[in-house]
Amino acid sequence: MRDADTRVGFAELFFDLVFVFAITQVSHLLLHHYSLAGALETALIFLAIWWVWIYTTWVLNRLDPERIEVRGLLFALMAAGLFLSMSIPQAFGERGLTFALAFIAMQLGRSLFMFVVSKGNALLRGTYLRIAIWFCASAVFWIAGALADPHHGRLQLWAIALAIEYAGPLTGLYVPGLGRDTTTNWTVKGGHIAERCGLFVIICLGETLLVSGATFSGMEWTTPGTVAFLSSLAGAIGLWWVYFHVGFRRGAHQIEHSDDPGRLARLAFTYAHIPIVAGIVLTAVGAERSIAHPADPANLAEAASVLGGVAMFLAGNGWFKRISGRNFPLSHLVGLGLCVALMLVLPWMNLLALNIASTTILVLVAIWEQCSVGRHLDVH
Incomplete structure (x- = not known):
């Protein structure tokens, strides 16, 4: 875990390069589809990109980026993030499944990693178990949207998937049988x-x-x-x-x-x-x-x-x-x-x-x- 040093590590900056590419792809998507439909699609893609980045930031707030296993996680996320970014121009076309699978891999993979490395910290394990369950629920709609007609259903199904993910923290990551998490458990630097x-x-x-x-x-x-x-x-x-x-x-x-x-x-x-x-x-x-x-x-x-x-x-x-x-x-x-x-x-x-x-x-x-x-x- 991270010590008292809150400086951003070089591995984190290296990881952010993927999102330089992603933001470029997002802006170009709107430029090349400058219409109401293009704006709605771009908004959804942007919200997905932000969500995968901010969740990674929360994880890195706890982990020491100088540790080999954490760097391994970051590099794996970078690889998936590149596929996510490269698929953005055709996310509502032929590369919808690539976008969805890359997104799910980043969200679930990172959460399962945290569940494993937080052994011995029951509160933290409970948090990331809840997060993983919420991501499993949204993954159903990500995949369903990717398999749906790009022009009739994909946007709606992916909007449901995003709504589930964004609602999670607001509900305290509530899961039947596990209850709610509390923000006082979310220790952050x-x-x-x-x-x-x-x-x-x-x-x-x-x-x-x-x-x-x-x-x-x-x-x-x-x-x-x-x-x-x-x-x-x-x-x-x-x-x-x-x-x-x-x-x-x-x-x-x-x-x-x-x-x-x-x-x-x-x-x-x-x-x-x-x-x-x-x-x-x-x-x-x-x-x-x-x-x-x-x-x-x-x-x-x-x-x-x-x-x-x-x-x-x-x-x-x-x-x-x-x-x-x-x-x-x-x-x-x-x-x-x-x-x-x-x-x-x-x-x-x-x-x-x-x-x-x-x-x-x-x-x-x-x-x-x-x-x-x-x-x-x-x-x-």
């Missing part, structure tokens, strides 16, 4: 889990830069395209600032000093981070479309990624900061209000103007928060 989630946010921000740079480098460098690229870069910096300057440090401090870090980690880092990372990925898609087609009209479909990503990110950050602070930040509420206000003037905007406006919102929120609480933040 707050600094480690906070740093792991921060690194995942960095992965998603890296995707924003990667998509923007790749798009701009492959097109003619016109003035509108250049302005859109620079605006997207400023937007990525704004995303980083809003998350890391206040929320991350305060959240990390609170979980390290909480009487029930398991409950806080479940809420603040397992669930509240979903809209944060999803908003960043959606923003990356909006940046690509704005850079590639800056003169195109800013209709509702385009605003869904450009403004929708910013709004989702701000809502998630507000929730996260509300958990670690006293209030939902006023700056984030105003930012959300400005996103709604921009929807009213979409008919008079093009994608370049919308891109600049969304970046301006992020910059305003960052400056507001810096002026109101940033300089006075003391978590040491």
Whole structure:
């Protein structure tokens, strides 16, 4: 098991490279299927990717990545994760079974590993026995969905599978005959889990830069395209600032000093981070479309990624900061209000103007928060 050292190990960083690839695949899936159906499919795939990553983070919070058997687990998960990632473009096509089997292998295999290595710790064994049972229940729907018609039933069955997995921690992993688990049994090292989630946010921000740079480098460098690229870069910096300057440090401090870090980690880092990372990925898609087609009209479909990503990110950050602070930040509420206000003037905007406006919102929120609480933040 892990000792008092909460630093992220090199084996964990190596493991995260698979998810750099996975997030790239997710954003490209939406880019190449930019429709309501494509958005629903991408959302499901994203939620699955996040879930397999965050569960691995919880496990690594307890295990020492310097131990040979733990490295073996990580490398096995990496192999399955590569198959999971490679199958994403055709997850709702001919590679649905590959995606489902890779996902099940990661979730169940990791849980069974923990059950075995926690011999002598009855509470921990009970937790991972419950987790494995919940994963067995969801596996039925993952496989059924993979065998169903890709266009008639797969999305619905996989949505049921995800609903089962996401409901598990909220019910205390209740299993008839075994009862419920309690968050006080979920001992976590707050600094480690906070740093792991921060690194995942960095992965998603890296995707924003990667998509923007790749798009701009492959097109003619016109003035509108250049302005859109620079605006997207400023937007990525704004995303980083809003998350890391206040929320991350305060959240990390609170979980390290909480009487029930398991409950806080479940809420603040397992669930509240979903809209944060999803908003960043959606923003990356909006940046690509704005850079590639800056003169195109800013209709509702385009605003869904450009403004929708910013709004989702701000809502998630507000929730996260509300958990670690006293209030939902006023700056984030105003930012959300400005996103709604921009929807009213979409008919008079093009994608370049919308891109600049969304970046301006992020910059305003960052400056507001810096002026109101940033300089006075003391978590040491």
